[in-house]
Amino acid sequence: MAKGDKTVETADRTSREKQEAGALVSPPAALADSRDGQPGWIDPDMDFIRVLSRQSGDSLKKCIQCGTCSAICELSPDPKPFPRKEMAWAVWGMKDRLLKDPDVWLCHQCNDCSTRCPRGARPGDVLAAIRQQSVARYAVPRFLARWANEPYCVPLLLGIPIALLTVVLYIGNSLGVPQPSRERIIFPFCNKLPHWLLNVSFAVVGILVLAAVVAGAMRFWRAMMIADGRDGAALPAKSPPARIVAALKIAVPVLWSIMAHDSFAKCTRTRLRFYSHLSVLFGFLALSLVAVWVVTAKVNPLIPDGLIYPFGFWHPWKLLANLGGVAILAGCLWMVVDRVRDNEHSGAFSDWTLIVTLLAVVVTGFIAEILHFVRLEPHRHVAYFTHLVFVLTLLMYLPYSKLAHIVYRTTALIYAEYSGRNGKNTARTAGREEES
């Protein structure tokens, strides 16, 4: 498409949007939505405003509600577009309203809006800060999410997995808990670490994390339902199997579109983000699958004759794991380059923590692998321990760190699909808006 067309269309859209947006989120409408339900009464959360301001470089003060951001955004649905209205709510400190807003999660922070804001505000960063607050609200338990975003908590956060692994190793080695006999997993060359105990503890942590994730997602879902005034409304289908089918009908296309990076592909600022996130996501999926396979090998019916661990270099799982590692490494390095190049938006603390943790996991993993192949004792065990620490860090804080976007964005996208927010079921949305 030629550039001219686009400009015309954007301009066209901007004017249209402006009228629409003016009608939808003019102050009276927003006032009606205030925290304690009293019309015309706003109770601004000053702390919230302060946090957002700090994390977005005073964007809130710069915003003049021109609506360029909403007009430019490729992801924003036509009715009630974001991020303009979110900017307004943020300025007024309407924390409750914002944290219940699925639109905040529809944003993939391509920062098209931030680069093209005439006032130099950064709506992308504001939304990112709101998302972080949102994680802090819905996460179970909440204090972990608070810690996960505080730089001075890093030693503590790293200390927990180190302590945990040390205890496991102590129990396994020093206390001499016997290895269960007749192992299905065979470790021909490695028993410095009590693998079965490690597997068990990782599985336990994994299950706990899963529980935390589900609980957080449910809280978030309910909050969005209440905010939309459809509390108690169920899926249209009645019988349980039909319900599952209906739920799948909504969830599967959404999940596919997440994997296909539909939203990232729309980002016009840089193509780098599409590829970097794609490779990191699939690398992460591959490595998670390999990890789950190894950890659950003991109870896996698909393994007919025992699993030899460590795998040989040409073993399918090993190949996949190496590919995944390279993918994450490349993707993360791309992300780093992207953030370093962009002087204005160099990424928030939580952003960098995630990238650095991922890099640490992959790099220590490769070092451990190389040392394994050169059989350097005891260095390889030290490297492997470090690797495990970072893996556990990543896993443990999944529901609380930036990585929680896996949960909340997916939930929000599914909710958007379910509630017709994504523009496909516009009739319903439009009807609802007329009511209000």
Add this chain to the structure above:
Amino acid sequence: MALRLLTTSSAGAPGKDSPLAGKRMGMVIDVGKCQPDCDKCIKACQQENNVVQAAAHKNHELAVHWIRKVTIRKKIETDEKAKKAEAAQKSVILVCNHCDNPPCAQVCPVRATFKREDGIVLVDHHRCIGCRYCMIACPYNARYFNFEDVEVHEEDLNKDRPKRSHGVAESCTLCAHRLDAVDQDGNPSPRVPACVEACENGALAVGDMNDKTSTVYELLRDYAVKRLKEDLGTEPKVHYIGL
């Protein structure tokens, strides 16, 4: 074979039970007894230490020689052929000098070359990275490098001794494996090095220079000996009688 139970106690440091403690191995070569056209010691060394294949190398300069023999004579400045022929020729055996201050061990970046407690200078082939710095540092040209893998026939091989793979440096070990040999009960039963065993003229002797009963001790006591390039301060332990 005596079985020493492998416990966790490391044999890392030379302790009191070290079989090498208090020894100082040296070699004495009697140049006068060495016959010019005899190469039994060289053949024996090659057979014993599997250097025979390396010696048969196509490129002479790439071959490995733990022990070699050179013919020398007095340097005569005049060009008269008759005078040159008059000058007495001597056959001199050259091996690694097992210096007390080995420059090769000093420059080895990974400590693959080292001086054992009994003074023998060895190369740990498991560790050598092949930088060839030791060959540069050796003032005696006594070090050799395995430039290529050499094909070995199984029947030519002394199966109890390693052959070589490419990329590591090596030199005479003074047949340390023979000197350290133990009998069935684990008691030391040293054998003389292959070259000494092969020499029918008694030109070579290897032994503990601290042991007053050893041949080496007696020879060093009774004869005036010379060492190569003493001015460098490397303190070689290979001594020549009648050089």
Add this chain to the structure above:
Amino acid sequence: MEIKFERVEGTSFQYRVALLVFGGFALVGLLSTLWVMKYGIGRTGMTNRVPWGLQIVMAVYYIGLSAGSLVISGLYGVFGKLEYKPFARIAVYLATLFLIAGLLSILTDQGRLDRVFVQPFVHFNLQSMFSINPILYNGHILICLIYLWALFTERKRTTTVVATLAFGWAFCVHSGTGAIFGFGARVLYESPLLPASFVAAAMASGTALMIVMIVGLFRATNRPLDDELICWLGRFLAICVLVVFYFLFVENAYRFYVVELREAAHYFLFGGFHSLLFWIGLIFFGLVVPMCILFNPRTGKSIPWIVLASSLVIFGVLCERYVIVVPGLTNPPDLFPGMEIVHDPALVEGYATYSISTQEVLQALGVLGVVGFLFLLGLKYLELLPTEARIHPD
């Protein structure tokens, strides 16, 4: 004075061809190194008597070039000469690359490349220059990277601090490299002057390389460059060349003066191919002709002449590195003073010979390819070159 740095576009035909050529070199080098890893270094010109060859020569040469480049950047970084600020970034970048090249040359020369990344870290021998030098080299690369970062982010005070550190460190690096050869086993190596003369030659070759690079790059990208800047560098080069000449003279005079060394000195100066390189390559083309050009008031101010002189110095110093490394090895140790070896069935008697083999040339090309490739990429993706370099900007 605001200096703008700009990337080159990197879309021209010449750029792509250069990229392709260097990439090809790197690939060839990689393949030949893999071959060496599998089969050993038997196909090189090295033998048991000449165990070091072209790769070590090149390593020593590259490390020298790196030093010289750093000197140019130090003009701005350490001494604060603002008119040389335009060249600071490219100089530091080149210094980093050439040090990497030196390390790569040494790496590809090892017999067991697979162990190099493990054993030196596990077993360390502080008595060996080969253990000390990697610390110096890697530290230098690190310092250069920090220096580069400081230059890119225009941090003035950090630049001065890091530049001074890099300057001092570079002297350690190059003295350390010279010290590799400093021991008594080889008559021609044994010289306390070696580290010092090594540094002098390094400065000369590095300065010369920077002159060629700067003029070439500014011409190729059509950026204005004041002749006066290059003339000053030319004069600096002339002094460096003079110092090199002085050291060479003292070293050889000393060897002739000491009776024991006289034979070796004779071999060094009149002994074979290396003597040819010494007289023709180093003394005549590398030192005398450049000095004539640079000290001549007319040619010393003409850019083409200065570039010619610089190219000759670059070549001459390469010859110098060769005559440092190889003759010291081919000249055999005198095991029996006063005697001569009549017959040696194992090794060839007398002076050994060394001839550069295809294998070594391919590996050396590979290293050059890697560095050239990185250099071209750097031009495209980093803001290395200034839009102009003038003493008095309009």
Add this chain to the structure above:
Amino acid sequence: MPENAAHGRSGNGRGLLVSILVLIVLAPLGYYVVRGTAVALGGKPSVEFLERPATQDDRCIWNMEAGEMRLHHWEHLARIREDVVRFGKRDVPGLNECRNCHQSRANFCDRCHNQVSLTPDCFGCHYYPDNEHWDPQRFPER
């Protein structure tokens, strides 16, 4: 919606790319399904134990159990190596003595090393017979 303005990547091409990636990620699972089926249909399991000496005694001359040996042999070999090379202690049987009982390198050493992609350089220098004439009777069933 200017969806096709998304820097020229059509939805179909992206779908294909992602499908391929998903397939790659799931490929090892397929491998296991195929292998599991093969084993269920009576195929040979791929994990086998290694050659043992003719004696029924489970103990090596190092006075260790087979499992212990499998887990630690290279550490012991490395320690013996240091003892022999650096300290001249030759009263412990080393690699040369292994071949007195375990006569096939292919079955005693290489199998396991190949399984986990390890290539120790022991045999570049140390002689170990590579004969295929090992006694199948020595192969205990799982």
